[in-house]
Amino acid sequence: MTRIVVVGAGPAGIAAACRAAESGAMVTLLDGEPYPGGGIWRHSIDYSVPRPVRNSKEAKNMREKTKISNGARKAKRWFNRLDKVGVSLRTSETVVDITGRSVQVQREQGELDSIAFDKLILATGAHELFLPFPGWTLPNVMGVGGAQALLKAGMPVNPASPRGGVKRLRVVVGGSGPLLFAVAASLAKAGAKIVCVAEQTSGMQLAKFALGILRYQPAKMVQGMGYMLQYFPAPYWPNTWVKEARGDSQVREVVLTNGKRQWIEPADLVACAYGLVPSVELAALAGCKQENGRLVVDNLQRTSIEGFFAAGEITGIGGTDLAITEGEIAGLAAAGKAKETADYTDYTEKEKKQKLKSVKSVVNKLIARRERQQKFARLLNQSFALKPHLKQLPADDTIVCRCEDVTFGELKNQADQRSAKLYTRCGMGPCQGRVCSSALQYLLDWEPNKVRPPLFPTKIGAFISNTESLKRKAKK
Amino acid sequence: MMKKITVKVNDKSVVVPEGVTVAAAVYMAGETAFRKSVSGQLRSPVCGMGICYECRVQIDNQPHQLACRQLCREGMEIRTL
Numbered sequence: 001m002t003r004i005v006v007v008g009a010g011p012a013g014i015a016a017a018c019r020a021a022e023s024g025a026m027v028t029l030l031d032g033e034p035y036p037g038g039g040i041w042r043h044s045i046d047y048s049v050p051r052p053v054r055n056s057k058e059a060k061n062m063r064e065k066t067k068i069s070n071g072a073r074k075a076k077r078w079f080n081r082l083d084k085v086g087v088s089l090r091t092s093e094t095v096v097d098i099t100g101r102s103v104q105v106q107r108e109q110g111e112l113d114s115i116a117f118d119k120l121i122l123a124t125g126a127h128e129l130f131l132p133f134p135g136w137t138l139p140n141v142m143g144v145g146g147a148q149a150l151l152k153a154g155m156p157v158n159p160a161s162p163r164g165g166v167k168r169l170r171v172v173v174g175g176s177g178p179l180l181f182a183v184a185a186s187l188a189k190a191g192a193k194i195v196c197v198a199e200q201t202s203g204m205q206l207a208k209f210a211l212g213i214l215r216y217q218p219a220k221m222v223q224g225m226g227y228m229l230q231y232f233p234a235p236y237w238p239n240t241w242v243k244e245a246r247g248d249s250q251v252r253e254v255v256l257t258n259g260k261r262q263w264i265e266p267a268d269l270v271a272c273a274y275g276l277v278p279s280v281e282l283a284a285l286a287g288c289k290q291e292n293g294r295l296v297v298d299n300l301q302r303t304s305i306e307g308f309f310a311a312g313e314i315t316g317i318g319g320t321d322l323a324i325t326e327g328e329i330a331g332l333a334a335a336g337k338a339k340e341t342a343d344y345t346d347y348t349e350k351e352k353k354q355k356l357k358s359v360k361s362v363v364n365k366l367i368a369r370r371e372r373q374q375k376f377a378r379l380l381n382q383s384f385a386l387k388p389h390l391k392q393l394p395a396d397d398t399i400v401c402r403c404e405d406v407t408f409g410e411l412k413n414q415a416d417q418r419s420a421k422l423y424t425r426c427g428m429g430p431c432q433g434r435v436c437s438s439a440l441q442y443l444l445d446w447e448p449n450k451v452r453p454p455l456f457p458t459k460i461g462a463f464i465s466n467t468e469s470l471k472r473k474a475k476k
Numbered sequence: 477m478m479k480k481i482t483v484k485v486n487d488k489s490v491v492v493p494e495g496v497t498v499a500a501a502v503y504m505a506g507e508t509a510f511r512k513s514v515s516g517q518l519r520s521p522v523c524g525m526g527i528c529y530e531c532r533v534q535i536d537n538q539p540h541q542l543a544c545r546q547l548c549r550e551g552m553e554i555r556t557l
């Protein structure tokens with residue numbers, strides 16, 4: 001039986017695991033989060049998103065009783081499928097290294113383990129691009145997806161006020177991308193007061209995007225309108241960005257600008273991020289080829305390394321539906337169910353189309369679907385391309401590396417990421433450059449640094465507790 | 477009814493629904509600052525998904541634990557800054 005390890009239990013990883021297991025493979029699905037679901041289907045504390053929880057009948061009952069919203073219906077379908085096929089789902093297990101044909105995982109308490117595989121599917125998704133601006137290190141300034149994730153995990157946005165009653169947090173949502181709509185809507189639904197949504201891209205680009213949606217995915221248009229209604233009457237301003245956050249022990253107000261004038265809005269919470277970047281670190285560690293920050297894959301989602309596949313936003317930002325399709329293809333291919341499909345890499349567009357039409361197979365159907373969804377992905381990336389003036393966001397005294405508190409002034413005259421690391425400690429902290437390195441790639445056009453194992457710092461606390469337990473043993 | 481559990485945030489008892497993260501419990505306790513940076517600035521979660529390491533707190537005497545990635549357990553003692 002083929003042993004397949006899937007890293008990342010987002011939509012792509014779940015789809016891959018299902019398809020591979022349904023094809024007879026023995027599948028282990030790993031995720032560092034306590035719950036599966038990835039960026040979008042992450043568990044939600046009001047249980048509006050269903051979730052399989054390991055060995056818990058109670059959770060299953062809860063799920064069956066839950067009213068499922070439209071968007072979560074797809075999630076429920078996939079989670080049910082996952083339950084049914086008997087994939088070994090292991091959450092709170094982060095993959096920190098890949099050596100030969102096994103992955104090294106670290107559990108919540110820091111214990112290490114190793115899992116052997118014949119085929120590996122990388123579905124590590126994406127993380128947000130945070131661009132530093134003055135005041136972005138103040139408490140309660142966070143990412144857009146970050147705010148969504150924290151909200152789903154139980155962060156209150158209408159906490160009890162010390163003077164009695166509830167205090168609805170005033171939230172400014174900023175940055176770029178369709179996520180801004182969705183998150184503003186969730187925050188409003190949870191009781192926050194949305195002050196405004198500031199989108200850096202122009203009204204013209206947004207109009208083009210809307211037309212494109214109507215053409216490729218009309219259902220998404222309805223969804224978008226629904227979101228706007230939820231946070232109505234807060235304004236949505238194109239061509240606007242957060243220039244500065246001000247406050248004391250936390251953020252209190254933001255300075256917004258449209259390039260011509262600037263103005264101040266009150267804010268108790270700022271959710272700001274400039275889209276997503278593929279999380280390629282683990283794949284880079286394994287030596288998979290990448291291009292422009294994305295993993296390179298062929299027609300069957302194969303990476304440059306034999307037996308290693310990749311699916312979802314690790315191969316480029318394109319939304320949930322594309323991630324699912326890619327996951328399905330990767331799962332089938334890894335399980336050896338795509339043999340009838342030729343590798344079309346060397347074919348012309350026309351030949352490829354003919355071939356896809358003539359050979360009827362599940363994989364070919366999925367490949368055709370993926371091509372359609374990639375059109376939408378291209379439109380998405382064009383519409384929300386970052387304006388060059390955002391490179392001016394940080395001031396000289398703005399901190400860029402949040403782990404080591406290195407400022408933009410200290411960094412801007414360094415030659416590259418390597419010398420920055422050497423002379424300023426930028427990127428040497430526990431986040432290992434995930435936040436600052438992506439920002440610097442954009443701000444100063446730097447190349448990313450080489451990734452080294454282990455991918456995540458081995459837990460300091462766990463380390464201490466291990467040595468302490470050793471000491472205790474020694475005493476006995 | 478969702479099960480409730482009690483945790484302590486900086487010695488203050490907070491009752492939270494089962495399944496919330498430590499980060500959520502800290503917010504529920506009315507705190508906004510989670511840790512102090514190397515130059516002494518106050519910081520709070522940014523990514524919510526185990527990437528940024530800004531949500532580090534002390535949990536049951538273990539320092540540098542990611543608040544966004546751990547679920548609350550009955551009797552847990554959480555300490556910020």
Ligand SMILES: Cc1cc2nc3c(=O)[nH]c(=O)nc-3n(C[C@H](O)[C@H](O)[C@H](O)COP(=O)(O)OP(=O)(O)OC[C@H]3O[C@@H](n4cnc5c(N)ncnc54)[C@H](O)[C@@H]3O)c2cc1C
Nearest residue numbers: 008010011012032038039095124125126145312313319320
């Ligand atoms: C914080 C955040 C919030 C988002 N919220 C929304 C939303 O509300 N609505 C929406 O439409 N889209 C949202 N998105 C976008 C959405 O996530 C993507 O469009 C889609 O989910 C991509 O699917 P994926 O399977 O490729 O990756 P993801 O969904 O990103 O899943 C990747 C998974 O891999 C895991 N992982 C990564 N590295 C490792 C490792 N080394 N070891 C173990 N596990 C690992 C991660 O924990 C994660 O669960 C959000 C994205 C982010 C980052």
Ligand code: FES
Nearest residue numbers: 521524528529544
């Ligand atoms: S909030 Fe970023 S790691 Fe926890």
